[in-house]
Amino acid sequence: MVAPACILVVDDEPRSVEVIARILREDFEVLSATSVEQARALLENNWVHAIFCDQRMPGMSGVEFLAEVRARWPDIVRMIVTGYTEPDDMIDAINQAGIYQYITKPWHPDQLLLAARNATQLFTMQREYERLSLELRLAPPVVEGRLRQQRERVAGSYHFDSIIRSPASPMCDVCRQAAKTAVFDIPVLIEGETGTGKELLARAVHYASQRSAGAFVAVNCGAIPDDLLESELFGHRKGAFTGAHANRRGLVEEADGGTLFLDEIGDISPAFQVKILRFLQEGEFRPLGTNETTRVDVRVLAATHRDLRAEVRAGRFREDLYFRLTGMVLSIPPLRSRPADIHVLAQHLLDAACARHGRHVRGFAPGVMDVLVRYAWPGNVRELQNEILRMLVLAESDCLGLDLLSPMLMGVGPVTVTPQAPLAAEPTVHDSGTxxxxxxxxxxxxxxxxxxxxxxxxxxxxxxxxxxxxxxxxxxxxxxxxxxxxxxxxxxxxx
CATH class of the missing domain: 1.10.10 (Arc Repressor Mutant, subunit A)
Incomplete structure (x- = not known):
């Protein structure tokens, strides 16, 4: 039997220590200390995974004590419990003592338990990382072999054949074109509505390319403001802006030797388009806070749900950037244009959901697939996935029936389930009367x-x-x- 994780609770108030210990004791081994000296003694003689420490204590603050713990026992996960939430204090705590979590008073017992579970899990992962790092140093040939197997397994998961489609699907032509493009080290723009699987196709292109051993780094350009996006992509140096307490590599540098996937490239501002264009033209960039230039070797794949040609004509997207991105253009058709794919996709998504959630469902009742095929699917494959999962959650038998479909889907028109039970005809538009x-x-x-x-x-x-x-x-x-x-x-x- 595995021994429970050990948590140390430090607070100069004995009642607070007892309350926290009582909550945690059911799942963890709990040590209690009402002074820094007592806490040090317990740390000297026990294998502690995490610490809950009060901030305001006589003689030494919680942050100061945890900074000492960080220096002597760096693996222990450190958490502050306090009723004071000044931003400057929180920043000092994170920088000085490497605080994992700030828990404010009054706290809820469930919040405390969740923090304890996450902290002990982090401690375990840190130890596992150290063990693997040691193995990596001691047995490079073995690790290299395992890494090669992992790469092959990942590449197999993102092969073009792993993109679910029917034999007559329009996606077959897209995948054939993408496979031919993958071996050429040119930029590719993937067009398609939201939820059609643009990133999945981009990953398949990467793992079919000569850069498959390198990293595939994806960033959603439309979800991040310009100032944060620049730091995210190009990195920054310590002191470049408020909160930049250390040097940070950008995603462009992380992708060096591999592929950088710029999702929703059509949503970036005209000002940031200039910075992206310079990077694509020169193959170099400047991290925020420095004049030094960094060169990288990356292949850029981009994706958008917008019509970039129309955006160029409207003056919202730079024409020179458009041509830099479009060494090849791959267009993914929406799900409503691929009705034959809905059958195989729905069954595949159902099997995957059953495996993930431990359910056993044999399939769909008569008439369900007819409704799925007739629906327009504005959210494409992602919406279909949500619908299948919703039906699985509501299912009380081993077959997903019409009664489980969303009202939105059932509004597409009637479905005749059996000749003995016809349903009403579609509403008609009357052409007479007021x-x-x-x-x-x-x-x-x-x-x-x-x-x-x-x-x-x-x-x-x-x-x-x-x-x-x-x-x-x-x-x-x-x-x-x-x-x-x-x-x-x-x-x-x-x-």
Whole structure:
């Protein structure tokens, strides 16, 4: 049996120590100290994984004590518990004592337990890293062999054949073109709507290229402001700006010898486009806070959901940058243009979700796939993945049925499940009568179609239409809609 992790609680208030110890004692071995001297003695004689230390103590502050712990026992994960949250104090704590987490009073027991679990897990990972580092020094041939196997396994996971599609899919032509492009060390622009799998294709290009042994570094340009993006990409030197307490390598330098993937390149500002252009032209950059130039050897792949040609014509994207990025252009079609792919993608996503969450589901009920194929999927594969996961969460049997589909999907039209149970036809647009009469007729058709499809379940119908049960009942009475009456029973009048 593995011994529980050991946590030291240091606070000059005995009651505070006892409360924290009582919370942690069920999952951890807990040592308690009400003074710095007592804490030192415990550290000398025990294998401690993490420390919870109060900040305000007589003689020595928590930060000062943890700075001492950092120097003598650097592996111990250090956390401050305090009721004072001055930003300057927090920055000093992080810099001076290497604080892992700042826990403010009043804290919640669950917060304390979560911090303790994360801290002990970090301690274990640090020790494992040290062990692996030692193995790396002692047995380079063995490690190199394992690393080569890992690279081959990763490359296999991101091969073009791993992109799920049907044999007749438009994606087959895209993958063939990408495979030919991969072996040439030229920039590639990948176009496609959000959620179509642009990064997946970019990874496949990288692992099929001569740079597959190098790093694949991805950055979402549209999610980061210009000033932060420059630091993220090109790095900075200590003191370059407020909060830059140490030198930091940028992602461009991390990708040296490999591939840099600039996702959502169409979202960067005109000012930052100039900086990207210079880097692409010269193959060099200047980290923030220095005049020194750093050269790198990277291949740039970019992706965007925008039409960059239209952006160039509108003056929002530099033409010279566009041509720097487009050694080759790969366009991924949206999921609505690949209906044959939905069958294989849905089953693949279901199998993956079942494996990840420990569920066993044999597949989809009749009619479900028809709805999935007819839906437009504005969120593409990512939206399909979310829909499959939602159905799996709600499923109470080993088959995913129509009742589990989102109301948004069920609004695409009727599905005939069996000849014995036909559903209502799609709502029709009436071409006679006043505007109010046509609106009433259309509303009645929608109500009839929806309640018939929901098996005359008023709760489900109200939920799908965004109505209360009382509101739904009033509308059904207004239009005279009753079970088994069909279209002939609709009395569409004004009231």
């Amino acid at each position: 505007l109010q009469e046509r609106m009433d007729a259309l509303e009645a058709d929608v109500l009839m179609e929806t309640i018939a499809r929901c098996g005359w379940n008023k709760s489900l119908t109200a939920r799908e239409l965004g109505l209360s049960r009382v509101g739904l009942r009033a509308k059904l009475e207004r239009y005279g809609i009753v079970p088994d009456a069909g279209k002939q029973s609709l009395q569409k009048g004004n009231s």
